[in-house]
Structures are given as C-alpha cells and as structure tokens.
Amino acid sequence: METFERILVACGPDLANHVRPGTAAETAARMLWIEAGGNVDQFVRWLKRYLAGDQPEYILGWQLFDGVRYHADRRAYIAQDDSLAFLDRLVAEAQRLVVLRRRALRICEVGVGGGAFLCALSRRCAAAALPVLDWLGLDIDGAALNVAAINCEMAQLRVRLIESDILAELETDAAPDMIFAYPPWGNRFAPGDRFTGTEWELFHRALPQISCYVVGGETRVHEEILEQAHRRFPGSEVHIFNDYLPQSEIDRVLALHPNLMVEPCGPSMTAFAKRG
C-alpha cells in the first residue's frame, strides 16, 4: 500500500470513507498530503477542513493557474482551468486588435475577483510582445479586490482596481479597447437552480456568493455588461465567457443584442463576442 493510502486508513473510517478512489476528494486529499510534507497532524487538520466544505486552495492559501502560483483566500473566487481556453481566445483577440488599432491597448476585466485570470492574461500578452497601455480590474466585491491587489503586486502588474457594479465606476474617457468577463452563472432565487444537489453546489457554497450567484437571473451580469458597454463604451470590444449557460439562455441573450455572436472558445466551449 502507498504511504498516502496507509495514512488515510490510519485516519480512521470517519475521514477515510469520504475519500473514495477516483473522486475529487481523493485528488484534493492527495494534494493536501503532498503539501503537508509528511506532517500527519497537519494533513489531518487540513483534511477535516476539506471534508467540512473548505476548498483546498483556501486551506493552503494558494492556487495554481496557468502554471503560476497565486495567493488564494476565501475573499475571492478560485480561477478554474476551464477558463484557460478563454485566455487563449483573449490573447488572439488582443493580437488582432493591436494590428487593427495600431496602438497599445486598454484592457478591462469586469469581475476581476482575486486577479489570477487578469495576471495570467497579462503574462501571456507580455510573452507575445503585445503592447498594453492600461490594465483595469473591476469588481463589485471590495474584499476580492484586496486579493487581486496582492496577486497583481506579486505579478508586478500595474493595474487600476476599481470597486464597481459592472462598469458604473469607470470614467467615460477611460474607454477600454477590450472588455472581458467570466461572470457568475447561478440563479440564487430560481427554484430549480441547475447546480442544486450536484457536486458543484458544494464548490459554490465555499466561494464568495456573489462570484457564482447572480441576483436577477443567470444572464443578468452578461446582459448588464453588454448594455452598459453599448451605451457608454460603444468602441469597446466585449468578450464574455458563457459556456456554463443553458443554450436557451444563450439564444435569448443573442436575440436581444443584434451585433452579438457566439464564438468557439477551445474545442468545446463558447463565449459571446461583440466587436466595436
């Protein structure tokens, strides 16, 4: 038996029975065991917190995203690997925009959260020698912005972080070339919220609630970004990850916004795109 399995058995059935082979719990427990560096008491403390519903990233205080470690804590969303395809897509869009506009860009994320995604995008743009004049990170959640400040400082990224409901606090003369978002997706008040009773529900509960639940319907943030951008920043291109939305909702938003398209984002995901 491997050391990990022996330690798990030694933890007793109350803990071990919740860590079934091949489950997300096993992946998390293995990660905690590695990080505990052989300290069994530390591992048991962490495993108890995990089984009580804490995310491993919050327990450890860091998350890995796009191959880089970022600070993580309960104040901000944990960037997910499913957004890596969106990252690829945004770099390609930025490349196209630089050629089109022949100048350095101003790029703005609505819902920057803990900033890992924005930092990763800035690294990718730097690696592709893409000129970016200004980085902006907006979020309704001031506590999450404090996490973003830590991560941007660690990444040596100069960014303006603004507490804002959608784009409301961004001055009109600071029009971004590109506005992008990976918005929350759950409908807190829908009786049949799609995630209730799934393993996603536990993940959602561990996060800051505004990072995964929307007041007013699951496409409310998408629609407000599109409406505000159209009204206040008509020259901005808008890209919004939408893969987790049901097709009926995607179709409904498309019907409301004539210049909006749905474009592939990696082999199996999609995003809304509205070009200026």
Ligand SMILES: C[S@@+](CC[C@H](N)C(=O)[O-])C[C@H]1O[C@@H](n2cnc3c(N)ncnc32)[C@H](O)[C@@H]1O
């Ligand atoms: C799914 S998280 C994405 C965070 C970040 N992009 C990442 O990957 O780490 C969604 C973010 O949108 C923010 N948010 C939710 N409603 C918002 C609103 N009305 N205005 C601005 N930000 C909002 C949440 O606070 C959260 O940080």
